Amino acid sequence: MGIEREQVVSLIIDKVRDIDPPALAERGNGLSEHTALFGKEGLFDSLGLVALIVDVEQGLADLVDAPITLGDDRAMSQSRSPFRTVGALADYAMLLLDEHARN
Amino acid sequence: MPVTEDGHRDARSTRSDKPVVLITGARRGIGRYLAEHYARAGMCVVGCSREPIDWQLEGYTHVVADVAQEDDVKRLVAVAQREFGRLDVAINNAGVASMNAALLTPADTIDRVMGTNFRGAALVSREAAKLMMRRKHGRIVNLSTVAVPLRVEGEALYAASKSAVVTYSQILARELAPYGITVNVVGPTPIDTDLIRSVPADKIQRILEQQAIKRLGRFEDVANVIDFFIRPESEFVTGQVIYLGGV
Numbered sequence: 001m002g003i004e005r006e007q008v009v010s011l012i013i014d015k016v017r018d019i020d021p022p023a024l025a026e027r028g029n030g031l032s033e034h035t036a037l038f039g040k041e042g043l044f045d046s047l048g049l050v051a052l053i054v055d056v057e058q059g060l061a062d063l064v065d066a067p068i069t070l071g072d073d074r075a076m077s078q079s080r081s082p083f084r085t086v087g088a089l090a091d092y093a094m095l096l097l098d099e100h101a102r103n
Numbered sequence: 104m105p106v107t108e109d110g111h112r113d114a115r116s117t118r119s120d121k122p123v124v125l126i127t128g129a130r131r132g133i134g135r136y137l138a139e140h141y142a143r144a145g146m147c148v149v150g151c152s153r154e155p156i157d158w159q160l161e162g163y164t165h166v167v168a169d170v171a172q173e174d175d176v177k178r179l180v181a182v183a184q185r186e187f188g189r190l191d192v193a194i195n196n197a198g199v200a201s202m203n204a205a206l207l208t209p210a211d212t213i214d215r216v217m218g219t220n221f222r223g224a225a226l227v228s229r230e231a232a233k234l235m236m237r238r239k240h241g242r243i244v245n246l247s248t249v250a251v252p253l254r255v256e257g258e259a260l261y262a263a264s265k266s267a268v269v270t271y272s273q274i275l276a277r278e279l280a281p282y283g284i285t286v287n288v289v290g291p292t293p294i295d296t297d298l299i300r301s302v303p304a305d306k307i308q309r310i311l312e313q314q315a316i317k318r319l320g321r322f323e324d325v326a327n328v329i330d331f332f333i334r335p336e337s338e339f340v341t342g343q344v345i346y347l348g349g350v
Contacts, residue, residue: 047281054233067177 003063003097008090009033011063015055016086021048033087042084049083060093068096123147123187124333125180127170127227128197130156132296133246136322137194137329138163149183151175152197170197170223180230189238192333193231195224195245195268200298202306205259213260220264225271228286232279241284242333245272246325249292249350253313257306265290269344276342285341289328292320292348315349 013031016024023043024031036042038049053070060068075082075092082092124141128134129150135158142148142162150156151168166182168175183190199219201212224245235241247269250262269288276286292314293299293307311317328345331337 051236051282054236058233067174 002101003094005090005094007063008060008093008097009086011059012052012056012086012089012093015052015059016043018055019044019048019051031086033085033090035086037085037089038081038083053083056089056093060097064097064100066100068093068100070096121145121147122191123149123183123189124192124194125183125190125227125231126150126194126196127179127223128152129165130154132298133291133294133322133325134194134196137196137326140322140326141192146192147187149179149186151179169219170195170227171218173226176223176226176230179227180234184234190231190234190241192242192244193227193235194329195227195243197223198246198265198298200258200301201260202257202302203260204257208260216260216264217267220261221267221271224268228271228275232275232282232284235284236279236282239283241279241282242337243272243275243279243284243286244329244332245269245286245288247288247290247344247346249290249310249314249346249348251290252346252350253310255306255310273342273344280341283338285332285338287332287341288344289325289332290344290346290350291325292346292350294320294322294325311348313350318348320347 016031021043037044037052044052057068057070070093080088082088124146126134126137126148127150129138130152134150134152138148138150139160142160146162148163149166150163151166151170153167153169155167156165164182164186166179168179170176180190197219199216201208201216203212228243228245231243232241245268247265248262250258251266251269255262272286272288279286293302293310299307311319324347328347332340
């Protein structure tokens with residue numbers, strides 16, 4: 001059975017809550033796929049974002065029992081960062097999971 | 104002792120309060136000495152090499168892995184995570200030497216030496232740090248060589264690969280400091296191991312002449328510096344390079 005996007009969004013939100021960046025409480029603790037992760041309105045600074053990506057990579061790897069690398073060259077070279085929001089990260093993760101399933 | 108596809112492993116508890124040490128290139132030479140050293144000190148040791156080992160050691164888990172291969176490295180670190188749930192220390196010891204005139208060095212040799220010495224150290228450091236950062240604690244120690252500061256002719260490729268390790272480690276130290284992870288480098292002098300067997304005796308002698316203390320290094324000399332880097336009191340020591348022998 002394939003992994004649903006909602007499952008990935010939930011995973012990302014869980015990981016954000018685990019890290020609990022200070023900005024989360026300042027913004028009322030609400031999280032959705034529209035929540036900005038990085039940038040002007042983002043929850044994380046660069047260090048925090050690295051920690052989140054590492055945690056999400058591990059969560060995805062646990063789901064599919066194989067390494068998933070979110071911070072690859074393709075992600076870094078995109079004009080619109082796949083790390084800008086929860087939803088964008090979920091979309092990018094789904095792309096990688098789909099490629100993994102096909103290989 | 105059960106033997107799995109991951110190599111030899113001894114009986115152990117799956118979760119332990121003992122520090123967990125990962126050592127690459129642990130089959131022989133310095134790596135094997137360090138494995139024995141830290142296992143004797145009561146730590147859980149996970150080691151790797153490209154070939155299986157023909158020895159056993161209490162407290163030691165061996166994984167057959169090539170550090171230049173990303174999937175192998177991920178599998179290696181996953182063993183520490185799965186079996187012990189933590190990783191405290193990673194020692195990037197795996198290395199290959201190349202003694203050749205720079206003008207005669209084949210491209211394949213460049214790939215092989217850079218692959219194991221630099222790419223391997225970078226991959227293991229990266230994956231180890233991912234596991235360490237969960238506990239906001241970790242020690243990474245990378246091995247370089249006195250051939251870097253001594254600019255030894257005939258070792259351009261080997262020294263360049265280890266020079267890359269030094270620069271990588273110094274920058275990594277800054278990137279990982281916020282996560283409580285230190286990164287340091289030890290640069291041994293020639294030690295009587297397989298790595299220098301093919302180096303002519305007169306070349307070794309010329310290196311020794313450039314050291315303040317003119318003798319071959321010993322495994323204990325390397326372990327002593329690593330002991331210093333990984334002790335809890337060294338949490339404020341990072342991005343440092345210690346060359347042995349007074350180079």
